[in-house]
Amino acid sequence: MPQELNYWLTTVQMPTSPAQPLPESADVAIIGTGFTGLSAALSLAKRGAKVVVLESETIGWGASSRNAGMVLTGMKLGVNKLISMYGRELTRRMYAASLETIDAVERIVTGENIACDFARTGHLEVACKQAHFDDYARQVEVIAREFNHQLRVVPRDQLRSEIGSDIYYGGMVDEISVGLNPARYVAGLGCAAMRVGAQICERTKLQSVNRDSKNGAPGFKLTTSRGSFWARSVLVGTSGYTGAATPALRKKIIPIGSFIITTEVLPEALARELSPRNRQIYDSKNYIHYYRLTPDNRMLFGGRAAFFPENDHTIRKSAEILRLGMIDVYPQLRDTKVEYVWGGTLDFCFDIMPHAGQIDGVYFAVGYAGHGVAMATYQGQKMAEWIADGKTDNPFAEIPFPGAPLGLYNGKPWFLPFAGAYYKVLDWVL
Numbered sequence: 001m002p003q004e005l006n007y008w009l010t011t012v013q014m015p016t017s018p019a020q021p022l023p024e025s026a027d028v029a030i031i032g033t034g035f036t037g038l039s040a041a042l043s044l045a046k047r048g049a050k051v052v053v054l055e056s057e058t059i060g061w062g063a064s065s066r067n068a069g070m071v072l073t074g075m076k077l078g079v080n081k082l083i084s085m086y087g088r089e090l091t092r093r094m095y096a097a098s099l100e101t102i103d104a105v106e107r108i109v110t111g112e113n114i115a116c117d118f119a120r121t122g123h124l125e126v127a128c129k130q131a132h133f134d135d136y137a138r139q140v141e142v143i144a145r146e147f148n149h150q151l152r153v154v155p156r157d158q159l160r161s162e163i164g165s166d167i168y169y170g171g172m173v174d175e176i177s178v179g180l181n182p183a184r185y186v187a188g189l190g191c192a193a194m195r196v197g198a199q200i201c202e203r204t205k206l207q208s209v210n211r212d213s214k215n216g217a218p219g220f221k222l223t224t225s226r227g228s229f230w231a232r233s234v235l236v237g238t239s240g241y242t243g244a245a246t247p248a249l250r251k252k253i254i255p256i257g258s259f260i261i262t263t264e265v266l267p268e269a270l271a272r273e274l275s276p277r278n279r280q281i282y283d284s285k286n287y288i289h290y291y292r293l294t295p296d297n298r299m300l301f302g303g304r305a306a307f308f309p310e311n312d313h314t315i316r317k318s319a320e321i322l323r324l325g326m327i328d329v330y331p332q333l334r335d336t337k338v339e340y341v342w343g344g345t346l347d348f349c350f351d352i353m354p355h356a357g358q359i360d361g362v363y364f365a366v367g368y369a370g371h372g373v374a375m376a377t378y379q380g381q382k383m384a385e386w387i388a389d390g391k392t393d394n395p396f397a398e399i400p401f402p403g404a405p406l407g408l409y410n411g412k413p414w415f416l417p418f419a420g421a422y423y424k425v426l427d428w429v430l
Contacts, residue, residue, distance in 0.1 A: 004315050006066055007262040007298070007340040008183035015059055015190045017200035022229045025214060026052040026199075028387055029222050029231035031206055031246070034064035035372060036237030036365050038189035039108070039380025040387075041198040047388050051198040052231065054224060056205040060186035062241045063372060066344030068260060068290055068302050069185075070280040071105050071178035072123055073149075074098050076352045076369040078135070079142050085351075086399060088146060093395040095147045101374035102176055104381055109180070114188030116180045117295040123177035124279040126159075126168040132284040133170040140172065149176075163281060164273040165329050179280050179292055182373060201226065206245040209234055209362060220362070233387050235363040237380065239372065240345035248359045252403050253366055254348045259318035260302035261326065262294065262340040263333065271297040274330055288370075289325055299333060301326040315343045346370055350404060356383060356397045363387060365396075 028044050030037045033055040045051045055061070075082065075098055082091045109118045127133035133156070140151045154162055154171040162171055194200060205225040212221035212230060219232040236246050240255040266274070275281065275293050282290035289303040301322055319341040327334050349355055349367035354375050356365040363386065365379035379396070386392035403409070 002261065002319055002338045002341045004342065005340050006183070006342040007260075007294070007300070008065055008069070008181055010340075011181060012184045012187050014065075014183070014187050015194070017059065017190075017194060017202050020199060020201070022201065022204075022224070022227050023050070023052060023199065025230040026050045027231070028052070028233045028235060029054065029220070029229070031234070031236045032062070032238040032241070033059045033186075033190060033200060033202075034062050034237060034239065035186060035189065035376035036239070036380045036383070037235070038186065038193050039377045040235055040237065040384045041193040041200075041380075042108070042112075042189060042196065043381050043384035044388060045193060045196040045198040047384070049388065051193075052229070053193070053198055053200045054204045054206050054222070055200065055202045056243075058202050059190040059200060060183065063239060063344040063346060064186040064376070065183040066260070066342060067182050067258075067373060068280075068292060068300055069180045069182040069373065070123065070282075070290065070292065071102055071180060071374045072280065072371050073102060073174050073176050073374075075354070075371060079139055079146070083142075083146075090395060090398065092147060095143070095149070097378065097395055098371075098375070099149060099176065101378035102178055104378045105178065105180075105185075105374055108189065108192070108377065109185070112188060112192040114185060114192070116182075116184035116188060118178060118180045118185075119278070120176065121179050121278045121280065122173055122175040124154075124162050124171050124173050124277075124281045125284060126163065126171045126281060127284050128168065129284070130169050136170065136172040162277060162279060163275060164332065167329060168283070173279070177280055178374075179278070180373070181295065185373070206243070208245055211361065233363065235365070235383055235387065237365055237376070237383075239366050239368060239376070240347035242347070242366065246359075246362065246364075249362075249364055249366065251409055252349060252355075252401060254350070255345045256304065256348055257314055257343050258302060258304055258346050258370070259315065259322060259341070259343040260300060261319055261322045261338045262301075263299045264337045264339050266293075266297045266299060266336070268297065270332060271299075274299060274332065289329065290370075291326070291329070298339075299326065299330070299336070301329075315341055318343060346372070350402045351400075353399060354379065354396045355399070355401045356394050357401065
């Protein structure tokens with residue numbers, strides 16, 4: 001049985017914040033020390049703002065250290081779907097932003113000298129059905145024409161140059177995407193934010209946020225497990241871990257479990273056979289699998305093995321489900337030992353889109369749907385600009401942010417088993 005342990009955390013010493021009392025006041029209070037919160041904290045502190053970051057656990061504890069380390073272009077929905085929903089102009093701006101997210105991560109990694117195995121290896125989407133592959137050509141044509149961005153279709157008879165598996169109908173490559181070690185990246189972000197003066201308060205759970213004035217200035221009183229303080233502005237970046245302290249936002253977010261296994265270190269020849277170009281790889285299903293080689297040549301294989309957020313039961317169950325999925329893709333790994341299994345919680349919105357804006361005066365950025373390494377970093381910076389400058393050009397703040405149909409949702413996802421069954425049927429039918 002593999003260890004129930006996040007492999008990435010074995011590769012880094014996570015930073016801890018110095019023990020400090022809560023201040024009486026701050027310019028900006030940020031909730032969450034993931035990519036969103038720390039990217040915003042770094043940007044705001046560099047502008048001279050007094051920033052306090054609240055974290056109910058420890059730095060990077062949530063999805064930011066638990067993901068596959070894929071820094072991907074694009075969004076969860078295909079471009080034709082996006083155009084039908086939002087029109088060409090707004091879709092162009094959102095797609096351009098998705099490309100900019102990759103550069104945003106690279107600038108931080110370079111500028112802050114974060115050793116996180118950043119490598120522009122590109123990503124490969126593989127088609128599980130012929131109809132999925134047929135759609136790739138249409139996507140590539142639209143993306144080239146509308147967004148001036150080049151992707152490449154890989155026919156089935158050439159797919160062995162990209163992946164050591166014969167089960168797919170072809171692929172689509174984007175050379176811009178990146179692989180990195182997410183735990184090292186979020187640790188570096190935390191260190192960088194503290195270095196420029198942001199105060200990070202670990203083990204400090206937000207209990208409530210209420211409008212309150214201080215010396216005539218409008219702002220918010222934040223009540224936490226360690227006491228209260230006042231802040232002029234508040235940014236929530238808690239994604240799938242959004243809690244009861246921000247109920248209006250929680251009702252718009254669906255927390256979904258995603259799980260990962262990692263093998264023992266593979267021989268170099270086998271690693272190159274499995275992924276000749278070291279791509280970040282994911283398939284075309286709704287019930288998605290995603291996989292890649294780690295920097296030390298382990299196969300990391302993840303997916304929605306269980307829709308419920310992580311716990312001991314779902315992690316153990318997921319380990320065997322994912323191992324069978326991995327062997328289906330790569331029969332070469334049938335006798336390979338799986339050494340680690342862990343889970344994390346993603347945030348999906350009801351329209352499967354990223355969202356940014358304000359609810360009751362509180363800023364937020366959420367809804368990354370598995371594209372969070374890149375998009376969360378970018379959104380942290382855009383939200384920092386908005387808070388500091390009072391205006392924004394963030395296209396994800398301009399789209400409607402739907403809640404549950406008929407309001408039948410209070411933040412506790414009772415419908416996940418039904419959603420999981422629904423998507424499995426879609427993958428079978430479509």
